[in-house]
Amino acid sequence: MEKNDQLSDLQFSKSRNRKKIIRTILQIIILCVLVVFVVYNVFYTTTYTPYTEHTQDEKGFIAISYFGVQRTAGSQQLISQDRLRRHLAALKKQGYETITTEDIYNYYTKGIKLPDKAVYLMFEDGRRDTAIFAKPELEDFNYKATIFTYPNKFSTKDPKFLSPDDLKRLTQSSYWELGTNGYRLYYINVFDRYNNYLGEMNPLMFAMLHKYLGRRYNHYLMDYIRDKYGVPKESYARMKDRVSYDYEKLESTYMNDIGYVPSVSILMHANTGSFGNNSQVSGVNAYWLKKLFKMNFNREGYCLNKTDSSIYDLTRMQPQAWWPANHLLMRIEYDTHQKMKFETGDKKRAAQWDLLKGACEFIDEKIYLTSLPQGQGIIKLKRSNAYKNFKLDVELMGNKKGTQEILLRSDEQRNNYIALTISGRELIVKEKHAGTEKELVKKSLDNINGVPVISIPEDQHDAKERALETFSRYAESTGLGKVYLERLKTENKKTAPTVKDGAKPYIPVINANEKGDEKISLTLQGNILKIMVNGKDAITTKVNDNNEGNIFLLSQWSGHGFDQRNLADDVYDAVFNKLTITNLPNKNILFTSKYTGFNKVIYDLKIYGEKLVGWFVKYL
Template sequence: MSEKNVVLNPAKKNRRKIIRSIVQLIIVIFLAVVLIRVVFLTEKRVDEKIPLENKDGFIALSYFGVSRGDSPKYVSKKNLKEQLALLERQGYKTITQQDILDFYEKNKPLPEKSLYLSFEDGRTDSSIFAQNIMENLNYKATMFTYANKMDTRDNKFLKPKDLLLMEKSGYWELGSNGYRLTYINIYNDKGQSLGMIDENDVPNKTTIEYYNHYLMDFLRNQYMIPSETRQEMEARIKKDYTSMHDIYKEELGEVPRAYAIMHANSLYNNMEPLVQSVNDKQIKKTFSMHFNREQGAYNNADADLYNLSRLQVSPYWSTNHVMMKIRQASKQNVEFEVGDHELAKKWSIVNGAVQFKNNEMTITSPPSSEGRVLLKKTLPEQYTANFAFKGNVVGQQSIYLNYDEKNNSYIRVALVDNDIVVSEKSPGAGVVEKERFALNEIKWNEEEYAFNKATVYTYQDTQKGSRIDEEEYPRNLTKKRVFNIAVNKDKITIDVDKELSKTIEINPAIQGSQIGFGALFSKKDTSHEQYADDIYDTLVEDVLISDKNDQTIFTNQYTNFDKVKYKTVTIFNRVVDFFIETF
């Protein structure tokens, strides 16, 4: 190394440090300004006078966190805004914890369309990114927290002073997820017992195969035999509730009235009876209500105040997916998001819901059945269809060719669990599978596999090794697949990602003149995996349908100007998100 380089390298290193420090300072100032805006400059919420005529029940939605952009773990700010704004336009009004207590204890009616909104884990990002949305809608929500996060230095979690100011604004109430998030009776994928570990100390979550939450079971040894007596178990669990009570009293002045235990769906559902009994007593002693269950969005008038349910919204759900979930649970007449009405006029919805937004169409299926949409325009005998499917890998995304709605006949090319399946349906006949082709394997991270880990399990279960099936994909895994399909009178040619190219003869009896897209959930067994869902979203991007002379029949593709604009905004947002997450 030259003397010059020896001299210059430290300077370069120092410059990098200075630049990094400046960037960090800018990000800190930005976040501080946002937090000050949220906490200190918020105008106090004004309660609305709303007719109270609902004696039936209410829906409850819960979000684990809110991110600035798209995230695999938390709902994005734009999606949260779209979902809540659609509910508000339909007349949904947020209700308070007191409203719920009065509904069950005094038979006091609720607003016609009532929504109990909550955010779990006490995350700072939820407060920052949800606040402006709630102000614009005049919505109120509960912020659930962990008591042991009150004195943490981790800026991801809200501090007592922040929570008190949020509560004072009128837009927030406080709730509790418990004292702490600690796992017990942990086993890794090799069947080895890891004992008890706090969430922040888990070395590698991808290797954990089974676990339970601190309040959900006896402490057990490596053979799943209880290592504590009944009295010791009861004392341990009572101590957790006492610690939680004392922290809230000291930091907030009172214990929140609403509770949402971790892990949901365990209490009153095959839990060890002795453990269930002590939890039940402590919960009813400490709290006024308990959201014990998740997945169901609706609580009717006969629900148990200590066994209420909320729908925990998954980050990858479309707005119409959330609406479909609400309709499924509540049987209420829920409206769906249309998006671009001019594009929507060109399509006919056969079943389900469709949102048209920029260069995307999102087809949402009804529960346990297919969503389907057809282009109204008549197609010639020869045409090409270029598009991309971007939905979750586990599910069925379909394009319908030569569709005859009157005779219910068609050629269907479907992307099913990473296979291409070509089927046909002749007039008056059933669906017949013609061809099936496997696409190249998709690489994915084991962190994306959401096991139903916190559950009832035996020692024998823990010794069976990893439950990850290398031939299966997690339900939340997405993959973009680009299609180019050429349709002729007697054959179709299918090209996918330039890795698969097939020509298939078609039945001459199937000669409809429409084209469409479909969405259907996968019926594969997922008893070992969380979030098995009978509602599915097909995402179709950059559709271009042309005749044999390359004349456009339909397209939702960006213009060149819009494409440049979109890419510029995307790059900028990624840079900002990178610095926020990194520094």
């Protein structure tokens, strides 16, 4: 028995040691990969070469500002490294060269000309991942950018944000210069969407509550601090001291930690009257902006700044994380009235379609169809006029605020067709005959997908609970935190009437950045149309049009979605992923955007590789 125990212990020790060796080897491999990744993505090996062309003084310049950059796609806030590369590559193809803060200052004060196509490239919030993942793109395109920071972050040691030493190294690399978003990000006069007064909150509190907030809030420097009735809670002198304190702290922090105050600022939030929502507050901001900075960006939504623009009231455009390159180019074209050459992507696949409106890019297995501003994007599958019975599979991945549409059995003029439409949260089947459109079926995608329906009182109750939870977590004192916790316990005991009880359902307003992702499988045979959504039977209906016809894909802007930053974007991108059209009954493929064979293997390896690198970045 003792020998067996010794043998068992010996085997256990060998197994444990073997696992230790394997684990150590894996750790060394991971560490080496991480070191290589950091060295490649942090240390610059080249030097930025400034432009030499000075040919225009009338066109002005465009300013483009990104919130931040992350390694992989997925966020609706931070642009992926790959998409940023596509944006910058598209700008480079158009002939755009980056300019500096000093170039802008000289343009307005000394009349020094800019390059024919000048872009001022901006990255906000001073994020560490931005510096890492924008680096190879700036180097490859010889682009210089300005990174904007909140100096109150310098003392927090938050690893998400660049430290003063990081910023010094960045500016020494020659690819970056420094700007400021103001001293801090802080919110005042906040109400939830039910007009309940919440008061003041920091960004972490705002993030916890954003799901329940409307547009009734303001930035720290934009207004008086007010009570729930809109009455100022501070005198003019107190407001002036409060606002001035932020600028004084900004100045002293930059001087102590960086050695100078950046020349350019962004006044948060944008698009107010003058430099604030109140004339007296605006006057205080104007004094400090002109005292500390050479220029200020005060507007958002349009990218063009011309000779008659005020150097303290400049405007920038903020490309969103979901924009394909053509969305950016479309916005620039309509702001500047300069013709853009849009991206097509995979030329072989693009050649199978006729572009009728907007712009279209084929990337990997996706078709990005970009609309005209406040208009449509339309493409037609070539030689599809004889299509009648077929199966169509596609994943519609455009944002929910907008319309993605597939026309079947259509004539060339689109006066007769059968249409499958996804708009907002609705799935619609329509038929058009002799120019008159008729709706056959409309269904809620939320109902099809089994999304729970809550009542307005339930949502109000949830909003109140979330607010109490937030204020208890971030209370200024332990005693105040306990007060909020007691209120939260009381609120938790309450119940709200449900829809079944007769209460009205809560129907969320669609956010501008709300993702859409619906897998559609459609079968059209004779006069029967069947549609499945995400593997569920959704619609079976009779259609009258039994003629052969073309296949069209459409994207359509359908109004501004809700956005707490009041972003006004009037271009929409429909995204058709893995589109496959199969003829019936013989089942031959008429078109597919899916990869097959060796190309599929390569594409899958690329996707898995990106996921692996993303895992390293996230967890190591």
